[in-house]
Ligand SMILES: Cc1cc2nc3c(=O)[nH]c(=O)nc-3n(C[C@H](O)[C@H](O)[C@H](O)COP(=O)(O)OP(=O)(O)OC[C@H]3O[C@@H](n4cnc5c(N)ncnc54)[C@H](O)[C@@H]3O)c2cc1C
Ligand code: FES
């Protein structure tokens with residue numbers, strides 16, 4: 417019997433893609449070997465948040481998701497949110513706040529914050545904490561990350577109150 | 589858990605048939621968050637049950653019906669008058685886990701830290717299973733032993749029916765962990781029915797700090813027929829000692845955990861009574 421490696425097809429950062437994969441492969445492993453290395457491997461067991469991506473608009477851990485689970489669905493990675501040349505609003509504020517030390521946790525933090533900004537109509541502290549509760553930072557501490565996030569959220573809330581429709585993708 | 593194949597059945601009957609054929613070599617996959625950690629002697633075929641239309645929450649007659657593959661996050665976000673399931677779901681792990689892990693995955697194979705079974709025992713929920721035809725099982729029977737045994741032959745959970753909390757019924761739960769995302773040290777939940785502040789009926793359950801989630805019948809007995817006061821709650825909570833075999837955890841002694849359970853019980857009972865008194869809408 418010839419063994420055909422199975423494939424998985426899904427929308428990745430807006431483009432339809434098909435990848436050869438093994439039934440056992442995790443989405444994180446697939447993304448990284450395909451060059452999407454902004455998504456990090458931290459704990460590999462669903463506790464640190466370094467591997468956070470968006471699946472159909474929701475933040476999920478790519479390290480414990482089998483790649484086959486995303487068949488036909490929509491995946492977004494950090495590469496789609498901000499780049500070195502064109503950082504997102506939150507990434508810029510993280511830099512301004514000095515919130516980035518080793519930077520390992522940052523892509524995951526940014527993905528969770530993106531899920532928050534795109535899914536919620538308002539951003540009080542409670543809802544913001546809820547979206548960020550699955551992302552750990554081992555060096556900066558959370559204060560500066562929080563300050564940077566709050567700045568972006570406050571700005572967006574003020575814009576909404578002034579009747580401006582906040583752009584879901586201000587950087588693109 | 590190592591996977592050798594991944595299949596997506598088109599409907600419930602096909603999922604059941606494939607799982608039955610595969611036996612020990614197959615495993616239903618919902619969120620897959622527990623599968624990732626499970627061990628099996630040989631790689632298994634995962635049967636994806638998340639594309640069978642089983643993700644929903646709807647009021648139906650005297651219950652809320654929750655589809656088996658509904659993510660914990662959806663249960664946490666759902667709101668309706670006298671709905672209480674969101675309380676404990678908010679306390680399960682992190683945002684990212686809640687987005688993926690399902691109610692079915694939490695209760696079909698019960699791990700010691702599982703929070704949802706404790707709530708469903710207190711709520712007297714009914715589980716709907718499918719094996720060619722549907723069957724309903726009450727929480728007491730469903731959680732009498734490891735539910736995974738029941739699902740070995742391709743049977744699947746399709747829904748959970750949570751009874752509406754009627755007038756004068758109240759729910760309260762407490763989960764204690766080292767931090768917001770940590771596994772529970774103690775989880776307790778209670779439903780009280782009050783009549784003129786007298787306790788007409790009580791269901792109290794606990795989990796995490798004991799080998800398997802269960803009702804605390806001695807605590808319930810100490811509540812029924814009494815007035816819903818702090819003193820009665822305190823006295824009833826002392827019955828927890830004999831009602832279950834409390835285990836020490838994470839460097840904490842069994843005595844300490846039992847004390848934690850008692851304090852948590854008092855808190856959960858107070859919340860249930862407040863709910864019953866004030867949320868009569
Ligand atoms: C980091 C982390 C922290 C966690 N913290 C908590 C916590 O604090 N509290 C808590 O309660 N839980 C916690 N969990 C557990 C989490 O909620 C479970 O992993 C989850 O409930 C399993 O759901 P799932 O949909 O991913 O199930 P899966 O992993 O897909 O399946 C789990 C088991 O159930 C079976 N199964 C699933 N659905 C059905 C069905 N419909 N019919 C028959 N069998 C079925 C599967 O075959 C498998 O054996 C945590 C998990 C992780 C990874
Ligand atoms: S690498 Fe996925 S949560 Fe840590």
Ligand code: FES
Nearest residue numbers: 518519521553554
């Ligand atoms: S900046 Fe190093 S882990 Fe957060």
